[in-house]
Amino acid sequence: MATRAELAELIERVAPVTLAVERRRPVPEPLRPVFPDGGLQPGWTVGFDGPGAASLVAVTAASVVDAEGWIAVVGVGGFNLAAASELGLPLDRVVVVEPPGSDRWGVVLSTLIDAVDVVIVAPDRPVSRRDARRLVARARERDGVVFQLGDARRWPQAVDLRLDCHPGSWEGLGRGHGRLRQRRMRVAAQGRRAAARQREVEVLLPGPSGGLEAVGAEIRTFDLSRRRSTTPVATGS
Amino acid sequence: MTGLRTLAVRVPDWPVVVTGIPLDEPVVVVRANRVVAASPAAREEGVAIGHRRREAQSRCPDVAVIERDIEREARRFEPVAAALEDLTPAVEVNAPGLLGFPTRGPSRYFGGDTAVADRVRDLVEPVLDGRAALGLGIADGAFAAALASRHPRALAGAAIVEPGGSPAFLAGLDVHELERPELCDVLGRLGLRTLGAFAALSTADVIGRFGEEGVLAHRLARGEDAHPPDLRRPAPDLAVSWEFEPAADRLDRCAFAAKALADELDLMLGRRGLACVRLAVEAENAGGEVHRRMWRHEGALSSSAVADRARWQLDGWLHQRRVDTRRRPDGSIVRPFADGSDGDAQDPTLDAGPGAITRLHLIPDQVVPATGRQLGFWGGRSDKGEQVGRAVARLQGLLGPDAVTVPEWRGGRGPDERIELVPAAAVDLAEPRPAAESGWVGEPWPGSVPSPLPMEVLPDPEPVEVLDVLDEPVGVNGRGELSAEPVRVVGHGWRIGIDGWVGPWPADERWWDPLRHRRRARLQVELADGTACLLVIEHRRWAVEARYD
Structure with missing residues (x-):
């Protein structure tokens, strides 16, 4: 009769070489509670919206991309790369592409996703359903990640996860003195499948160190799908 | 096995020659602040290739410093290559200033290597018009021939290395002639300072230590061709072509097509595991003429190298056509230096005449199995x-x-x-x-906007008004002080209170330059809705410059 230890060993041996969970890309620690399984699955499309979304996209992209990976920024008007660099985005691995004509979004994005790991895209006008679907399929196939920034209505394809930033409050600025130092903001996440449950987290972006930080010592998450409550529930995994 | 018997035609100091300045005046051609070519007069003063611009000027104060223009070098070399077309169809350009062709056919026809060399001199010298010397070298293998063409004897008649004599000729030469700096550096440190010493190594040892690139260099050092000649022609379906509709007479259109074709070719060859070492660029013009020129490269040609060569070639043809149509109706040899100013216009715009290009083919004329480039051995690519x-x-x-x-x-x-x-x-x-x-920017800039920086910089600043508690406009005086405390911001169709503010931060920039002088002041504000932005005032008008998104 097999002992428990032998069975455990057998399970280890017959398990797939890498589990989907292990392939997940790391997200910034304070954001882990809003991502299912605490990481970003390659091939996903994530939407970012609300005040502070541009900062959130920069800090997430910087965390997701590995030491060799590249980031493409397509059609994001006014995206300040100097500020993104302060949040950790490696500028020596960034390419910036001007917004293509509306008929070329599809080919431009699918060319990019072949070569880079993260595509940050902010369409200035609605993208056709066909182009969006093509890109999402391509990203899934190539294990790339697409971050869609701004108005969700311009993106016809359902995203795997949507992060909505809610207006927060700045600290450090007085009337005629001080300067902006840190911002407290709420990020609500809802998506499909594993991410269907709405989660919310409160973070500092930027925090005292200049990057993304958790509010206080503990990370508060709220399970909003059942009832609106302020009782903290267990964090992530 | 020895290399194919080849005649190399070299115009020494070609980058200097194309500047149009006589060689007996001191001239250096620089690229990225380094001397890449120097006229004999400048070399006599002690200027050497690789010197910094300032070093060259200190040795020879009246030297003319000219920025390198590789396009012009290629364009002006085309008539030299075209002059040899009567002699042989197999002219291969290695680089502007150096070309070669196999001599077997012509030698037999004209009766020996010396006769062919005389014939080449007769054809090319009128094109050069006495402005440049001409070096001819004949040897087994393109590499040995190219080195022979640098021999002092090559300038008078021709430096001819007897059949079978290439290894002996090469043996005494410096290993740096291989033009592979990293490899030569290692060889030098191993004590292998001549090509002969390198050639004496066994191939097995070379491949073990230096890989594919080393073997290639080893073959050259032994007087063989870098790639063993393969008489099989590549399948014709490897060629790629582009139709111009309407016909192209502008270089930018041609260059665009050349780049696209080069990428296509690269992709196709890559898929079959091949690399191209000899490329034929073929263009058809509206008059039905077909121009064809062969380019050779000892290492395999990369996609951008293919595109460059096609572009240079098309530039040469388009330019030649321009000279032809303008003042050479008889079709005689075009002299590249007939007019010093000629041909330097970057963009020949003409009516699409019969010379406009209608079709472009890139044909990989010789391919070798792509052995891949070893990554990360010598550098961090x-x-x-x-x-x-x-x-x-x-x-x-x-x-x-x-x-x-x-x-x-x-x-x-x-x-x-x-x-x-x-x-x-x-x-x-x-x-x-x-x-x-x-x-990268080490020194801080005084007066710059402090961190955190605003995430969104508006491409067009949005004009607003900043009002005080009495709804009077707030201004900034000449001493950089606010006229009153700002209380609200009014934009087009919106109005919002100010919760916090700091500034103004004046920025008086480029006051020494009346045209680019800008005098601004910035105000960081937090609005009542929890967002923050950067306001800027210039010429008494406020605008939202950036948002802390």
């Missing part, structure tokens, strides 16, 4: 960067050359002045780029 570079090249083909950019750090005070976007075509993405790494 990254595979990923190259992959991105290819995607970028495709996008530039789709959207235009300036549509894809990469950021580089610059100094500046404003929220968006610290980064400049440079066209991705201008940089090599596979190499480390220090200008893109934070810390």
Whole structure:
């Protein structure tokens, strides 16, 4: 009769070489509670919206991309790369592409996703359903990640996860003195499948160190799908 | 097995010759602040290739310093290559200033190597018009012939290395003639200072230590051709072509097509595991003429190298046609230096005449199995960067050359002045780029906007009004002080209170330059809705410059 230890060993041996969970890309620690399984699955499309979304996209992209990976920024008007660099985005691995004509979004994005790991895209006008679907399929196939920034209505394809930033409050600025130092903001996440449950987290972006930080010592998450409550529930995994 | 008997035609100091300045005046041609070519007069003064511009000027104060223009070098070399077409169809250009062709057929026809060399001299010298010397070398193998053409004897008649004599001829030469600096450096440190000493190593040892590139160099050092001649022609379906509709008479259109074709060719060869070492560029014009020119490269040609060669070639043909139609109706030899100013116009715009190009073919004339480049042995090239570079090249083909950019750090005070976007075509993405790494701008800029920087810089600042508690406009006086405390911001169709503010931060920039002088002041404000932005005042008008998104 097999002992428990032998069975455990057998399970280890017959398990797939890498589990989907292990392939997940790391997200910034304070954001882990809003991502299912605490990481970003390659091939996903994530939407970012609300005040502070541009900062959130920069800090997430910087965390997701590995030491060799590249980031493409397509059609994001006014995206300040100097500020993104302060949040950790490696500028020596960034390419910036001007917004293509509306008929070329599809080919431009699918060319990019072949070569880079993260595509940050902010369409200035609605993208056709066909182009969006093509890109999402391509990203899934190539294990790339697409971050869609701004108005969700311009993106016809359902995203795997949507992060909505809610207006927060700045600290450090007085009337005629001080300067902006840190911002407290709420990020609500809802998506499909594993991410269907709405989660919310409160973070500092930027925090005292200049990057993304958790509010206080503990990370508060709220399970909003059942009832609106302020009782903290267990964090992530 | 020895290399194919080849005649090499070299015009010494070609980069200097094309400047149009006589060689007996001191001239240096520089690229990236380094001397790449110097006229004999400048060399006598002690200027050497590799010197910095300032070093060259200190040795020879009256030297003329000219920036290198490789396009012009290639364009002006085309008539030299064209002059030899009567002699042989197999002219191969190695680089502007050096070409070669196999002598077997012509030698037999004209009765020996010396006779062929005399014939070449007769054909090429009128084209050069006495402005440049001409070196001819004949040897077994293109590499040995090219080196022979540098021999002092090559300038008078021709330096002829007897059949079978190439290894002996090469043996005494410096190993740096291989023009592979990293490899030669290692060989030098191993005590192998001549080609003969390197050739004496066994092939097995060379491949074990230096890999594919080493074997290639080893073959050259032994007087063989870098790639063993393969008489099989590549399958014709490897050629790629582009139809111009309407016919192209402008270089930019041709260059665009050449780039797209080069990428297509690269992709196709890559899929079959092949690399191209000899490329034929063929163009058909509206008059039905077909121009064809062969380019050779000892290492395999990369996609951008193919595109460059096709572009240079088309430039040469388009330019030649221009000279032809303008003042050579009899079709005699075109002299590249007939008129010093001629042909330097970058963009010949003409009516699409019979010379406009209607079709372009790139034909890989000789292919070898691609053995791949070993990554990371001598330097830190990254595979990923190259992959991105290819995607970028495709996008530039789709959207235009300036549509894809990469950021580089610059100094500046404003929220968006610290980064400049440079066209991705201008940089090599596979190499480390220090200008893109934070810390490139070492010194802080006094008066710059403090961190955190605003995430969104409005491409067009939005005009607003800043009002005080009495709804009177707030201004900034000449001493950089606010006239009253700002209380609310009014934009087009919106009005919002100010919760917090700091400033103004004056920025009086380039006061020494009346045209670019800007005098501004910035105010950081937090609005009642919890957002924050950067307001700027210039010429008494306020605008939202950036948002802390």
